[in-house]
Amino acid sequence: MSSPTGSTALLTDQYELTMLASALRDGTALRPCTFEVFTRRLPDGRRYGVAGGTGRMLDAIENFRFGAPELEQLAATRVVDDATLEWLRGYQFQGQVDGYPEGELFFPGSPLLTVRGTFAEAVVLETLILSILNHDSAIAAAAARMVSAANGRRMIEMGSRRTHEESAVAAARIAYLAGFTATSNLEAGRRYGIPTAGTVAHAFTLLHDSERAAFESQIASLGTDTTLLVDTYDITRGIELAVEIAGTGLGAVRIDSGDVGVLARQARDQLDRLGATGTRIVVSGDLDEYAIASLRAEPVDGYGVGTALVTGSGAPTAEMVYKLVEVEGRPVAKRSSHKTSRGGRKAAVRRHKETGTAVEEVIFQIAPGAAEPVLGPHDRFLQIPLIRDGKRVDDVPTLEDDRQRLRHALVTLPWEGLKLSHGEPAIPTVFHEA
Amino acid sequence: MSSPTGSTALLTDQYELTMLASALRDGTALRPCTFEVFTRRLPDGRRYGVAGGTGRMLDAIENFRFGAPELEQLAATRVVDDATLEWLRGYQFQGQVDGYPEGELFFPGSPLLTVRGTFAEAVVLETLILSILNHDSAIAAAAARMVSAANGRRMIEMGSRRTHEESAVAAARIAYLAGFTATSNLEAGRRYGIPTAGTVAHAFTLLHDSERAAFESQIASLGTDTTLLVDTYDITRGIELAVEIAGTGLGAVRIDSGDVGVLARQARDQLDRLGATGTRIVVSGDLDEYAIASLRAEPVDGYGVGTALVTGSGAPTAEMVYKLVEVEGRPVAKRSSHKTSRGGRKAAVRRHKETGTAVEEVIFQIAPGAAEPVLGPHDRFLQIPLIRDGKRVDDVPTLEDDRQRLRHALVTLPWEGLKLSHGEPAIPTVFHEA
DSSP, X not given: OOOTTOOOTTSSBHHHHHHHHHHHHHTOTTSXXXXXEEOSSOSTTOSOEEOOOHHHHHHHHHTOOOOHXXXXXXXXXXXXXXXXXXXXXTOOOOSEEEEOOTTOEEOTTXXXXXXXXXXHHHHTTHXXXXXXXXXXXXXXXXXXXXXXXXXXXXXXXXXXXXXXXXXXXXXHHHHHHTTOSEESBHXXXXXXXXXXXXXXXXXXXXXXXXXXXXXXXXXXXXXXXSEEEOOSSOHHHHHHHHHHHHOTTOOEEEEOSSOHHHHHHHHHHHHHHTTOTTOEEEEOSSOOHHHHHHTTTSOOOEEEEOHHHHTTTTOOOOOOEEEEEEETTEXXXXXXXXXXOOOSOEEEEEEEOXXXXXXXXXXXXXXXXXOOOOOOTTOEEOOEEEEETTEEOTTOOOHHHHHHHHHHHHXXXXXXXXXXXXXXXXXXXXXXXX | OOOTTOOOTTSSBHHHHHHHHHHHHHTOTTSEEEEEEEOSSOSTTOOOEEOOOHHHHHHHHHTOOOOHHHHHHHHHTTOSOHHHHHHHHTOOOOSEEEXXXXXXXXXXXXXXXXXXXXXXXXXXXXXXXXXXXXXHHHHHHHHHHHHHHHTTOEEEEOOGGGSOXXXXXXXXXXXXXXXXXXXXXXXXXXXXXXXXXXXXXXXXXXHSSSHHHHHHHHHHHHOTTSEEEOOSSOHXXXXXXXXXXXXXXXXXXXXXXXXXXXXXXXXHHHHHHTTOTTOEEEXXXXXXXXXXXXXXXXXXXXXXXXXXXXXXXXOOOOOOEEEEEEETTEEOOOOSSSSOOOOSOEEEXXXXXXXXXXXXXXXXXXXXXXXXXXXXXXXXXXXXXXXXXXXXXXXXOOHHHHXXXXXXXXXXXXXXXXXXXXXXXXXXXXXXXX
């Protein structure tokens, strides 16, 4: 169903190409420009954002090429004129991209991505870049909050069925970035090499003539280290049967319904009485970060998380925007409304105390004569080079690097910043005017 | 980035394949089964659901084939044994699928889709079917509420940037199904042949040395029937300039920020005073169904809708489930919890008054000896055949058919059912026990 050429070029809003056509015609298309991706606010009450999607975005920019199917579609629908079609035929981004790496925290106003190039080459990337960063960063923030709430317990992502089939693959990747142990999504395993997991659904028990027959079959096929789903009929009876069949070496039981906190404690008591003291308890069923946190005191060994993860747990988009901030070296900004926009290319530094605790996000203009902030020993620049002269830099961090980055970044937040309750951004954003 | 073969087979949760492996081994894999897709409830306060995604789902089922890349991945990660790999190599769905056509309304418990086949061939489709129907139906319901709120005014879908790049294409298709006029998404235009639209962003004005230069360029390139974006600097000055340059035949002005209701009225007054009485006013900027409804009394000619549409306006998934309801002709159901499940294959009839107003959704079991409801002259069965013996039926409705279906179905709701406020489902669901 996707483009037969693998091109991402039509994953674009029409107005980008009509703007391009007008600019090619009036001679402004080749003006050097800077576009910046940022968000005006975090979702309601969230204390931090998590940059996600950079790796997918770099792939997508590489594949942003206009082949025959794309050009034919544009010609047939007369979206742009022939001169523009000709220009698009040779399109390949040749500019510079810098940005926050995946797994980095961000705050209102953080310059998450800076795209420099001609107006023409940079404007056409707007929709694709925002789609990827907005989706993946929304999932990243929700996933990070869940991992934080789980406090080291095992997390399995299993939300594929509750979102678009391709969003599901991206969400599984981001869940892993944020510290989830594994995903149920097989394509995410193939595409990104992340661990996959999964055993059985209730259908498997219902297929069989009895729960006993189902458990015996699963043990025969997957071994005693598997996870038996014990809540199809009666949980107590299910656990009794599970240990009877698998023995006390049973890997885990999963409970997917009811008051999982109460049920987990009952299950732990029963398993221990039966001698299955090493059998783990996995719970699932409409868990979000709050439910996960509320189970901290219960004997739960792992969580299966679905809907809340893939829908961003109440914040399904990061609401980032892609704004033109500089034309031919001159800062530009929309001025008509309450939406504050700051012109000029910017960079960001995160300041930290000597203890390593983050203090503030400092945003400053990069311009001739603009004062650069003096960096303390624990301060650091937040953007890294991603594309130079159209080519992806060699040392873009890997998914594993980014996983460690997020884990470390969360530790640097002031303790209040990790609270799940509604609050202000964990650190303030300070703008240094040029 | 998608599978190089175009296969959808790995867009699947791992447990479906491990269940398959166990069932192949114990001999239950070929038992005839019926799976049913339904939802236990509508999203909080919604009065109806809208079936969406059936067309995409039929394509995806056709492409659910295991080629070399998929089998190599499963072999390398040892997800299943060799016998299962061999079975998957020959996989092609051979069963029967019936369902609610796209654009049909649904209610809690409605049997949206019925999949009949062997356990093996039907269980592996669970995740893919749910991903598509859950995403697309969530968008469909939000879109239908927005179209209803717009009361005949022109609607442009422009939310691509706020969701995953492939979800964006699906959302654009569904917005059109629900009655939107056009989409900004070019790939949706290519893939589904739906109308696309779009003119300029603020970046285009900022690129130029003056608003005048930007407007002149756009008019030269796109003609006077274009839509000029007048809120980059000062709206009153922008409108004055727009009419000065384009003349009173200017197509439209767009306002994207501020209190668009007040601004629209001011803009209308100003345009009329300038003689541009035919120039339309398009508003955009974080509109949802409530904002659209609140603008009913204002002189707005069209709406551009983004974030709220692609995120389902507060309900990003339809929360449908895929449940095994029948094995070898015998009803089956999970029994352990508060989640009521009703076993047995079911069908649905919508009853109507003589006036055509819908009265209730009747769900009844299809089983030997089960009583079929007597249909009144205005009642109708809700499922249609979609796949027979693995082949898509010839007369699956087109997107245009489904667009008309939804438009008509909404007219049949009791008037309260169209209210945007929180409420109960517009009609009750009545279960006829066998």
